[in-house]
Amino acid sequence: MINLSKEKCTGCGACNNVCPNDSIKMVADKEGFLYPLVNAESCSLCGLCQTSCPVLNREGYKRDVAPKAYASWSLNDEVRLSSTSGGIFTELARSVILQGGYVAGARYNKAHLAEHYIIGSEDDIALLRQSKYVQSAIGVVFKDIKKLLDKGAPVMFVGSPCECGGLLSFLGRPYDSLLLCDFICRGANSPKAYLKYLESLKLQYGSDIKRVWFKNKINGWNKFCTKIEFENGSEYYADRYKDLFMRGYLKYNLYMRSSCYRCSFKGFPRQSDITLADFWGVELKDKSVDTDKGTSLVIINSEKGQRHFDELGDRVFKEENSLEAALPFNQCAVSSVGIGEKREYFFSEIDRTDFEVLISKIKETEK
Ligand SMILES: Cc1cc2nc3c(=O)[nH]c(=O)nc-3n(C[C@H](O)[C@H](O)[C@H](O)COP(=O)(O)OP(=O)(O)OC[C@H]3O[C@@H](n4cnc5c(N)ncnc54)[C@H](O)[C@@H]3O)c2cc1C
Structure with a gap:
């Protein structure tokens, strides 16, 4: 039966897809990421979840041609x-x-x-x-x-x-x-952190969200502009330095x-x-x-x-x-980014603090 640590499981869902008797569900943890949860009662111990896990079966990969x-x-x-x-x-x-x-x-x-x-x-x-x-x-x-x-x-x-x-x-x-x-x-960013970001913007604009566009090119490809269209017709634009979700992602490696x-x-x-x-x-x-x-x-x-x-x-x-x-x-x-110093703090606060307030607090600590 599949049992990977959180540091290893990527949430790809191969185990959930392969299970012949639907004994594996993908369930969100407190950070909002999906992990497999096995129903031990219906699991037949066939082992398919383990043999189809790309992390457990990561062999050296060969190619005949150079990239x-x-x-x-x-x-x-x-x-x-x-x-x-x-x-x-x-x-x-x-x-x-x-x-x-x-x-x-x-x-x-x-x-x-x-x-x-x-x-x-x-x-x-x-x-x-x-x-x-x-x-x-x-x-x-x-x-x-x-x-x-x-x-x-x-x-x-x-x-x-x-x-x-x-x-x-x-x-x-x-x-x-x-x-x-x-x-x-x-x-891959946390769905929970992302929803908290959208909630914060919904409050500021007094409207539901219609569509999110990351890396919108209105000011050029290099600007990493986030564009959000709201149901009430308002529009939000902010580049990678101003948009707090992108800042938490690209600068603080938070979520x-x-x-x-x-x-x-x-x-x-x-x-x-x-x-x-x-x-x-x-x-x-x-x-x-x-x-x-x-x-x-x-x-x-x-x-x-x-x-x-x-x-x-x-x-x-x-x-x-x-x-x-x-x-x-x-x-x-070729390499992973380092874990954000404030990642643990972020997830300990996110259920009780507004997203914008929380990132602003984190921003203040860097000065
Ligand atoms: C989470 C994430 C991180 C990335 N990090 C980098 C990076 O560090 N450096 C870099 O050069 N490029 C990165 N990219 C890739 C880059 O942003 C473009 O998606 C890619 O260059 C393709 O661009 P395009 O214009 O051809 O197509 P686009 O139209 O942009 O197509 C994007 C494709 O990716 C798929 N996709 C979109 N979001 C997701 C998602 N969350 N999970 C799985 N598939 C998705 C879409 O279905 C579509 O097929 C990242 C993309 C994502 C989703």
């Missing part, structure tokens, strides 16, 4: 501007769907939390587009993907490296028709999942076919084409990944670059 790095973006400006980086996710998803396939990624649910969801129509790509900086709930999406793959349908899965690892170990065998995309991941501070899914070779990221510090041959609308770092990890990327043809700008040039600006590809 290749590209600077790239969608040539459709609407797609590029509404995406987090260069919009390459949307172009890959469109291509898979036009071949009769399905795409699984994170959408916002009615409570504004992220959850994985499968789409089969080009019109629905916008639901999955955009980074949601809160941990996504996998639900039973791994089981649904397996059903599609077993029917022979092409499927593209996008998720954090540990979610990709979870899907692979849940499936237990490679599928030619599965395109696996991960992203360079700083870490990431415990396993993210010692992530075992970093580095190379990667399990995914394609890794998507922001190409910070990019140097293009023709500097005039860099317009701060967002540049994706696309890392090709397999021949399958290369084939899918090449199929995008003239819908994208692409220029081969070097991984060595990209990684110094994106250390999260």
